[in-house]
Amino acid sequence: MDEKIGSYIEELNKELGDLEKTGFHAEFNKRLAFQMLQDVTKESILRKLGRKKKVLKVKDLSANLENFEVIGIILDLGEKTILPQDGTQEGTYKMYIGVLADETGSVMFSSWEYLPGSIGDIITIKNAYTRTWQNKIRLFIWAQSLVSEIADSSLLPRSKLSESQSKKLVDIGAADFSVGTVACVLQLSNKEVLVRGHRSRVVSGVLADETGRLPFTSWIELPGIDIGSIIQIEGAHIRMLRGMHSVNILNSTKVSSIELEEARKLAFTFESAGKDPSPIRIEEIVSKDVMFDVITAGNMISVRPGSGIISRCPECGRSIQKAICRVHGKVEGVRDMRIKAILDDGTGSISVMFPRELSEIIYGKTLEEAEKLMFSDVSKDAVYEDLRYSLTGRYIAVRGNSSKGKYGILFVAEKAWVPEDDLVVRVMELLHRLGPDEKDKQDRNSQIFSGRVGFA
Ligand SMILES: [Zn+2]
Incomplete structure (x- = not known):
């Protein structure tokens, strides 16, 4: 090997770490063997290995x-x-x-x-x-x-550059150490939680501005602040909660109400920020790591194993097998029902988790009714099979939060319904996809249709 290549390898080693491990070395040698010297560049090999640095x-x-x-x-x-x-x-x-x-x-x-x-x-x-x-x-x-x-x-x-930057909600990143924002309190509730064995009161809710929404938790009291308040927050921390980032108000955070006069200059009001989000396509959800409070719709193309009646640990709520929790050992399981389904709208697919209340609604059976089915049937998968039979292919709209995990996007539904109002739009889209001939027919049909309406 000539000196030039030797020093080149040394340089790459320094920059990329262990070349053997990265697969770089093998690719490099292969190219050398085939005399593709002009192609032995760092960039080209990294692209080939899919390791081009971001x-x-x-x-x-x-x-x-x-x-x-x-x-x-x-x-x-x-x-x-x-x-x-x-x-x-x-x-x-x-x-x-x-x-x-x-x-x-x-x-x-x-x-x-x-x-x-x-x-x-x-x-x-x-x-x-x-x-x-x-x-x-x-x-x-x-x-x-x-x-x-x-x-x-x-x-x-x-x-x-500063440690705590003031941002719109959409610009607050999951990794942000400290942020500030001006937003309106859309939801607010008080609850008691156990923190290192001590009961403490926390305030939790949802913040909104003209760019989006984010959940928040306050570890301090927020006197005078309620639903509808527009507040300025400085020095809040960002924490992860069930795969979702949220704004955390701590002792060191400054929170103040925005005066009416000042609030008028903002790009949002409580009314505008509180409007239901517009439905989005699944491809948009798939492209983001985390999305809070979004609406989408699609066909349930499959109901996943693990759907149906499950047992949970009464201590931590984890789903358990054979009455053993991996944290709390042998426990008396609590029955619960859930549905995991793949939702597809033609632009992408996501895994949607329906908790018990929603599962009961879309399945049309309560947990007790499903249990009856489970005990009356010899197959232990009776409920799962029934779910597959009755739900596969159904069109459904969901509202909730999505986050990227090890196995792709998980969407946790908080609401679910059968959308009827967009049936016409979907039919038109389908006809459009079928080609111009079908569309012509459709246009003629709609002319006939509007003609009839005119006579009526
Ligand atoms: Zn447990």
Whole structure:
């Protein structure tokens, strides 16, 4: 191998980590063997391997991303000494924890490596990854990451960077460390929850502006604030709750009401923000990591196994098998009913989960009726089979939240109904897809139809 290629491999090794593991080496050797020297470029091989590095903005970070690049300013940096579990000093190591920001948001990071930069420096991180840690999305820097300081600050105008940026709801990212916003309180309720063994009162609800909606939780009292209030929030944290990011109001968060005079200048009112969302196509849902409170419709092309009557742990609500919860051991299961179905509208498909109340409505049988069927039939899958028979192919509209998981998009329905008002639109779309001949006939039919209406 000549010197040029040798140094090239060295350079790639530095940048990409273990070439053997990435599959790069094999691809590289193959091309060399076939004398495709002009084609031995980093970019071309990475494209071939589907590993072309993505450069992401903080706003686009979601849980479980890998192998991407991010550029940002270090807003905060501290170190923590991690002691080994066995109590000895052997194997003690340092971890660096901080906040990184770009013009789209700020994110918490952890690094096992010493960082070549300090607070105020702009750095680029290659080969970073994200995980959910203590209900927050965190950026991780590890041995295979390549971090370098950037001298050219024109890449990132410092004036735009701050730890807590004021944003429209649609721009609040799942990984955002701290944000501010002006929004209207659409829903609000008080509840008691157990936090580390202590009962505490929390306020939870939904915020809305002209761009969208997000759930929120307040760990402090919100005197004078109710449904319909328009509030300004500064320094709220973002946390993950069942795959969905939500705005968290903490002790350090500032919340204030917007005066009527000021509220008039906003692009939304309580009435406009509170309107039902317009239905969207499934392809749009599939393209996003998380969507809160959306409406879509499609055909249930299949009812998934695991639908029907299930048993849940009374302690944690997990679905259990043979009266054993994987956290609480042997328990007396509580019966529940759910339906998991694949919904398809021709533009894409999603897995929709219907909780018990909705399952009973769309199935047309209550949990008790389904239980009767289960006990009267020799097949233990009687309810599942009945669900498949009665639901497959049915057209249904759903309203709820979607999030991307390991197995694709999961949509949790909060409402479900059979849409009738858009039947005409669907028929027209179908005829359109069938071709111009059918459409002509349809046009003639509609002329005849409108003629009749004219006579009536
Ligand atoms: Zn349990």
